[in-house]
Amino acid sequence: MERRRLPARSPPVTVSTRRPRTRVSCDSDRARRVRARDRTMGGEASADLESRWIREQVRERLFGEAEPVSVGRYALRAPLGRGGMATVYAATDPVLEREVAVKILHPRDAHDARRLLREGRALAAIAHPNVVAVHDAGVDGDCPYLVMEKVEGQTLDAYRRAQPDALWDVLDAVLGAGSGLAAAHGRGLVHRDVKPQNILVDARGVARLSDFGLTGAEPSGAPSTGTSVRLTVTGALLGTPAYMSPEQLDGLPADPRSDQFALCVTLYECVCGARPFDGETPAAIRAAIAAGAPDAPEDAPSWLLDLIARGLREDPEERYPSVDALLSAIAARRESVRKTEHAMLSIDRLSRAFADRAEDPERLLSRVATCREELRDALADWPDNPEAQDVDARLAALGAAIEREHDPTVGDGYKAVWGAVIAVLWVAAYAAFAWGDASGAWPIDNRELTVFFGVFLALNLFVTYGPGREIHRENDPGRKLSLITTAAYAGDLLAAAVGWALDADVAMTLASVHVVAGAIWGAAAIGVDRRVAVLSVVTALGGAVMALFPAWCFEIAAVVATLGIGGFAYAMRPRKRDLS
The missing domain is CATH 1.10.510.10 (Transferase(Phosphotransferase) domain 1)
Structure with missing residues (x-):
């Protein structure tokens, strides 16, 4: 029975500067014997090729020269790997002068050879950067081969x-x-x-x-x-x-x-x-x-x-x-994890900046918002990402702390109540002063004014570092307002003490006290909380009116306390905020 034979390829291009290459002829008697033996053993049609390559290597080591062993136009140099169905050689393409890898099949029958060529045609059509490129395919005698890029x-x-x-x-x-x-x-x-x-x-x-x-x-x-x-x-x-x-x-x-x-x-x-x-x-x-x-x-x-x-x-x-669906799922979760890890690093830096007061609060809040936006993207990629949910909760808490630290409305209820109490005390005190001075039962001089303002300074310090210590500690505008309030009372005390020392007129002393306090409250309105502007304006104007009408200084002071401190308490009243 005549053996089926694949069509031979066209004569190969021979480029050599040395002796003519020895081509492997699978049609030789020796090759036919080898193929018959190989089919009996399970199939290694390239055994003759391998033995010739080994013999030429030995010859080169002994005598310094060897005949190139080739398949098609490709000169084989060294085996790269061997499997049950094929051997892969490093080879040189003398025409294009490049290194290639040649896969030579160990065919058991013609079906194996056709399958190799079909595989080569299919892979050549992929043209993908993550698939080894196929350059050529052919049959040399009975030896099917595939030429591919050599990956270093x-x-x-x-x-x-x-x-x-x-x-x-x-x-x-x-x-x-x-x-x-x-x-x-x-x-x-x-x-x-x-x-x-x-x-x-x-x-x-x-x-x-x-x-x-x-x-x-x-x-x-x-x-x-x-x-x-x-x-x-x-x-x-x-x-x-x-x-x-x-x-x-x-x-x-x-x-x-x-x-x-x-x-x-x-x-x-x-x-x-x-x-x-x-x-x-x-x-x-x-x-x-x-x-x-x-x-x-x-x-x-x-x-x-x-x-x-x-x-x-x-x-x-x-x-x-599909594999694409698998890769997309991994890419989405990986991106979610990457964004979460970036947010975790960011929250550590933001927390340190907040603790050290090293950055403007508005900028800090903007950075927190940006970080939370990135986390929303991470949760969109993977809604059940537990680490992203935890980091988002921590960022929300940090943002709330920053807002509390720098929100002038924090503690408004406390400020309103304390302002109302102070207004009542000042009005009562000035009414008593006015009655005592007018009736002559209790003449008021600079010494009594100095003691009076000293008592209110002590009372302010007690409230600031007592019931109001949380606001003083956790809120920057509240802390500044407390310090400015203390400075205003200290200014009142200093002005009264100067008037006492100079034996100035009580009305002029009281007027100067109000002008000094009005100036200090004005600074607070500009730099801390504009809602204290009403207190600044009323107090300063009251001082000017007292200078014009000294006989009515205590009555005017009572009106100033009512309008100024009462207006401050009203401005500080708690109001609903839009938290959306």
Whole structure:
């Protein structure tokens, strides 16, 4: 029976500055014997090619020269990796003068060769930055081959081991490969063997999905070691059992959700340092999947593991509808976590600035509002983000504290009551002074005025640092108003003491007291709370009127107390605020 033969490709372009290259002819008698032996053993059609490459390497070491071994126009240099179905060589394209990787199949039959060429055509159509690019494909004699870009880097496994603390860099690589996988799915391709050894990471950290173990940093191509199943099974199971979906292990056809499962196994391994389902045999791995994923390490990001867990569901219908949906979910939560972490750093800085009084309150409140807006975005990306909810509550409390610290309306009720009490006391005192002076029963001089203002200064200090201490301590305008009130009473006392010392007229002393107090309250109206302007104006005008009508000084002082301090108490009355 005549053996079927694939059509030979056109004669290769031969570019060499040395002796003519020795091409591997799979039509030679020796090659036919090798192929017959290989088919008996299970299929390695490139055995002759490998033995010739080894022989030429030995020849070069012994004699300093060797004949280039080539497939098509590509001169093979060294093996990069070997699997159950193919061997990958580093090679040189002499026409375009670039380094490439050549995958040479170990065909068992013509179907394997056609599948390799179909794969090459499909991958060439993807043109995605996270998929290894295909440059050429062909058949040299009976040797099918695929020419791909040579990635100078390492597998994801090696990349992860090289930087154990760079979790996000490793995850970026996996997610990049996932983007390439989604692009392949978009072209109707199912990878069937997604695993760390098939994800290549270059020196820039850019990952590419590959269908072979291309390890530029490990030219020996030695397979990974370990106690678990890692070798690719050929035959009924196409893929690596340790990363296979349950439907693949059950012998069912693979689809994009199967690749999603394998990608999630890879993600889990990168996050936790071990695969979720392990076993020495495919049957043991299948049983582990049925039993469910083990408990993850406590330091692993729970939000990420929750997303991965859905992609690891035993039932394909319960997984994400696509790899794109998985990647979008991870990206959204990751962005939410990033914004939350930024807000956590911000709240620490804002709290310190507030505690140190190192920043303008309006600017602080603006920064708090900006931070809360970012958190709203974080909660939009992930509404159940517990850390974002906690930070938002802390920011709300900080904003309330800043407002309380700098809101002049804080303590209005206390101020209104105390103002009313002072107004009553002053009116009563001045009425008593007016009666005593008019009747002659109690003549008032500067000494009595000095004692009177000293008593009110002491009373003010008691109230300020007694019942009003919380306002004085926690509210900046309240603290300033307390200090200005104390300064006004101290000014009254000083003016009275000066009048006593100079033996001035009582009416002039009282007038000067009111002018001084009015000036101090005016400063308070300008710098602290404009609502005390009524007290400033009435007090200062009262002092001027007293100077004009000294005989009525105590009566005028009673009116000033009624209008000025009473007006202050009215202005400080509590009012409803729009908190929207």
